[in-house]
Amino acid sequence: MSKIGVFICHCGENIAAKVDCTRLASALGDHPGVASSIEYKYFCSDPGQESVKKAIRDNNLTGVVVAACSPRMHEATFRKACAEAGLNPYMCEIANIREQCSWVHNDGEKATDKAIDIVRSMVEKVKRNNTLQPIEVPVTRRALVIGGGIAGIQAALDIANAGQEVVLVEREPSLGGHMAQLSETFPTLDCSQCIMTPRMVEAAQHPKIRLLTYAEIESVDGYIGNFQVKVRLKARYVNKSTCTGCGECITKCPSKKIASEFDCGIGRRTAIYTPFAQAVPNIPVIDKNNCTYFKNGKCKICVKSCPLDCIDFEMQDEFEDLEIGAIVVATGFQVQNNALYGEYGYGKYQDVINGLQFERLASASGPTAGKIQRPSDGKEPETVVFIQCAGSRDPSKGVKYCSKICCMYTAKHAMLYAHKVHGGKSRIFYMDIRAAGKGYDEFTRRAIEEDEAGYLRGRVSKVWLENGKLMVRGVDTLLGKPVEIAADMVVLATAMIAQPDAKEFAKTIGIGYDEYGFFNEAHLKLRPVESSTAGIYLAGACQSPKDIPDSVAQASASAAKVLALFSKEKLEREPVIAVNNESTCAGCWGCVLACPYDAIEKKDIKDRSGKVIKRVASVNPGLCQGCGTCVTFCRSNSIDLAGFTEKQIFAEVMGL
Amino acid sequence: MSIEQQYRTRAKELLSAGEVKMVIGYGAGTTAERRRPIFITSPDETERLVLDSACIANLSGYLVTEGLLSDEKRVAVFLRPEGIRALNVLAAEAQLDPLQVVIIGFDLPKGELKSLQGSSVDDFTDLLGALKESTPDVDGRELLEKIEKMSPEERFAFWQEEFSKCIKCYACRQACPMCYCRRCIVDSNQPQWVNTSSHTLGNFEWNIVRAFHLSGRCVECGNCDRACPVNIPLRLINRKMAQEVLDSFNHFAGTSKTQEPVLASFKKDDSETFIL
Numbered sequence: 047m048s049k050i051g052v053f054i055c056h057c058g059e060n061i062a063a064k065v066d067c068t069r070l071a072s073a074l075g076d077h078p079g080v081a082s083s084i085e086y087k088y089f090c091s092d093p094g095q096e097s098v099k100k101a102i103r104d105n106n107l108t109g110v111v112v113a114a115c116s117p118r119m120h121e122a123t124f125r126k127a128c129a130e131a132g133l134n135p136y137m138c139e140i141a142n143i144r145e146q147c148s149w150v151h152n153d154g155e156k157a158t159d160k161a162i163d164i165v166r167s168m169v170e171k172v173k174r175n176n177t178l179q180p181i182e183v184p185v186t187r188r189a190l191v192i193g194g195g196i197a198g199i200q201a202a203l204d205i206a207n208a209g210q211e212v213v214l215v216e217r218e219p220s221l222g223g224h225m226a227q228l229s230e231t232f233p234t235l236d237c238s239q240c241i242m243t244p245r246m247v248e249a250a251q252h253p254k255i256r257l258l259t260y261a262e263i264e265s266v267d268g269y270i271g272n273f274q275v276k277v278r279l280k281a282r283y284v285n286k287s288t289c290t291g292c293g294e295c296i297t298k299c300p301s302k303k304i305a306s307e308f309d310c311g312i313g314r315r316t317a318i319y320t321p322f323a324q325a326v327p328n329i330p331v332i333d334k335n336n337c338t339y340f341k342n343g344k345c346k347i348c349v350k351s352c353p354l355d356c357i358d359f360e361m362q363d364e365f366e367d368l369e370i371g372a373i374v375v376a377t378g379f380q381v382q383n384n385a386l387y388g389e390y391g392y393g394k395y396q397d398v399i400n401g402l403q404f405e406r407l408a409s410a411s412g413p414t415a416g417k418i419q420r421p422s423d424g425k426e427p428e429t430v431v432f433i434q435c436a437g438s439r440d441p442s443k444g445v446k447y448c449s450k451i452c453c454m455y456t457a458k459h460a461m462l463y464a465h466k467v468h469g470g471k472s473r474i475f476y477m478d479i480r481a482a483g484k485g486y487d488e489f490t491r492r493a494i495e496e497d498e499a500g501y502l503r504g505r506v507s508k509v510w511l512e513n514g515k516l517m518v519r520g521v522d523t524l525l526g527k528p529v530e531i532a533a534d535m536v537v538l539a540t541a542m543i544a545q546p547d548a549k550e551f552a553k554t555i556g557i558g559y560d561e562y563g564f565f566n567e568a569h570l571k572l573r574p575v576e577s578s579t580a581g582i583y584l585a586g587a588c589q590s591p592k593d594i595p596d597s598v599a600q601a602s603a604s605a606a607k608v609l610a611l612f613s614k615e616k617l618e619r620e621p622v623i624a625v626n627n628e629s630t631c632a633g634c635w636g637c638v639l640a641c642p643y644d645a646i647e648k649k650d651i652k653d654r655s656g657k658v659i660k661r662v663a664s665v666n667p668g669l670c671q672g673c674g675t676c677v678t679f680c681r682s683n684s685i686d687l688a689g690f691t692e693k694q695i696f697a698e699v700m701g702l
Numbered sequence: 703m704s705i706e707q708q709y710r711t712r713a714k715e716l717l718s719a720g721e722v723k724m725v726i727g728y729g730a731g732t733t734a735e736r737r738r739p740i741f742i743t744s745p746d747e748t749e750r751l752v753l754d755s756a757c758i759a760n761l762s763g764y765l766v767t768e769g770l771l772s773d774e775k776r777v778a779v780f781l782r783p784e785g786i787r788a789l790n791v792l793a794a795e796a797q798l799d800p801l802q803v804v805i806i807g808f809d810l811p812k813g814e815l816k817s818l819q820g821s822s823v824d825d826f827t828d829l830l831g832a833l834k835e836s837t838p839d840v841d842g843r844e845l846l847e848k849i850e851k852m853s854p855e856e857r858f859a860f861w862q863e864e865f866s867k868c869i870k871c872y873a874c875r876q877a878c879p880m881c882y883c884r885r886c887i888v889d890s891n892q893p894q895w896v897n898t899s900s901h902t903l904g905n906f907e908w909n910i911v912r913a914f915h916l917s918g919r920c921v922e923c924g925n926c927d928r929a930c931p932v933n934i935p936l937r938l939i940n941r942k943m944a945q946e947v948l949d950s951f952n953h954f955a956g957t958s959k960t961q962e963p964v965l966a967s968f969k970k971d972d973s974e975t976f977i978l
Contacts, residue, residue, distance in 0.1 A: 630890075632883045
């Protein structure tokens, strides 16, 4: 006979304001099999948990139902409390009467009736629960960090400094990411390269970090603690082990007019190149699409110029298989294509540029060596117009969200411009100045008050060329008047978007993503650095637009998660896994194909003489994630999910 | 020599040479229009085989009789193109090894007996591929078109009326080569998902479960339809599901012995956004 304890939480007023908890407790008290039904203001608090434990001991409860918030909030809390009172934790279930009841209903009477149904149905389930034991799986203590920008480097260094092995994979020829492209950084104006490059070197030289640049992830298999990752090492056509980075080949390469990706198309590079002078590793790659030899079969000047014979045109992509325990995804972002805004003239007028291009102009390592010059004629611009939200907060053409960093970098750009071009006039069109962050508002005030950044609250409707000037027509909504400004250069604060291949990549490694292609966290507030897949963590702007401090903080947080995982030799996993009934299994292998985790294998059943009499499906408990896809597929209903058996679900439904 | 006589000779040769241990074919039925399956194991009995326009039942289901193929010996079977497709589905679902099956193929276009060349499933790949592209010849097309034109409410009422006749004898399941499970979901009573009594809900549950379990697998041989003692037009449900699967996934059941089951396989280019 079941002795179920029902614990009805008021959640302060979250539940009690709508649901009559006293009526609920008394209704459940009369339900068959319920031995104790009590209510309390906060069951998740210490005295609340104590009362659950006391009720378990006093009544010898065989099962517990906590009627409270979502199981995602406190299932673990109450299961732990039950275990401490000697009850198998899987005999405890949560009935969600907050998100699924009190929060969404107005009529208290009906909400209470619904809450009674929800809790009753869960009591019926718990009556059929079985005790389950956690599954232990081994952990490979080696982390993979994908992306060598500031977030990836930070995560890799934090993990490596704690003594664990790291493989850092970057798809570009050098570490650095977007941060290496920046000039100065807000709100302190320290030089981005000066704080970035030493970290790049540190990561490259760290004895615990294995650096794979110009490499991409081909596939990810396995599960938390036990991933198998295949990496494609793209052919550099330069021998990594012998090249010293002398740069002779780069100097001699005749194809010199290729738009440099690193300089956002403002600067030029050669076909054999390193993205920038401080590249790590300082080993060039050959851009196959632009190399004269690859195009025409003639040239090989680099081969002749190389003193160490490092160039190898026959080089092929190589593959490497890695055993990995945890993955940090730090694949970063892209800037939106401004060509979306034809009215701003991007792509049509050379002097309409985006924020990242301005960074390259202002950077000492950039194509102008830090001088602010117009891309069209190299003249110093006397008036620069900055247009904020060129893509962000624009549901019709751009993206719905705020890109978060543009208010700050535009203020910074105005400041840098004021410092570099004395007497230059900056005009900034903005919607709001969003400067939340340590020292941020002070920074924007400084731009306005000390560096005379001229802020105009309003949008720009059109940019056109007239008598050599870029005419900017907009509106100053504070004055309520249209304005026209004759500018020498226009800088668009472009939206930060997900990498163009982010969704494809998410599918490859098996994590979720949102409508924009940013990767989904497991819980926005409580598990912001974990992806929805166990053992895969997120860092930086691949999750949502972030500035440098936030990216670094998240990278360190994900490193802490990885290190916590690596702190044990074995990993305990939830025993919610599929179980196959071998006597009814027809061996059609539909489940084997349907399983997204490759967790189902074929098993031979033999008679005493060793002859195979039947082949059935068999679930690998280490691989199974308990998603239930196989259960729904199985026609003969042979597969069941521990903790969510069909019997339990059926009882739950019939309890309504 | 008539096709019937040719095939009798072939069956005799296969058995005499020891190439197969059994020939599954058609024998005389209780009336001149009916044929019943016969299982010949001796070369002397091959004269009992009958082949004419009344041989419409799909015999492939007998191949998955428990233990029949477990000795790894071969069995010959008379199959129409639908039967060959069924054999492919059974092979794809690992229910038999197609190398153990010798096909004695024939077809009945417009009731005219025609022999098919080949003996192994792979010999019929082109034929089955062409079948996928052709318009299926459905018995009762007018009724199907009528049902398609109905409003959802009318259609529901139509099927409710049809299913009300169901007596849950499960003859459709017994006749179907795809219903090979050792325990059918309707026989599972812990919990009892499908109501076993023959009332509206139970009848609906059974017939809908059946339609879903056959989608992407049914080869439209018509065995179920002919077996139904109360004449529910089961072929129309199967036809509808087969068309849906073809339109949505370009899947035609039984074109090859390694075909992936449509409802269990996922592709990255599937239209559903939730597929990771």
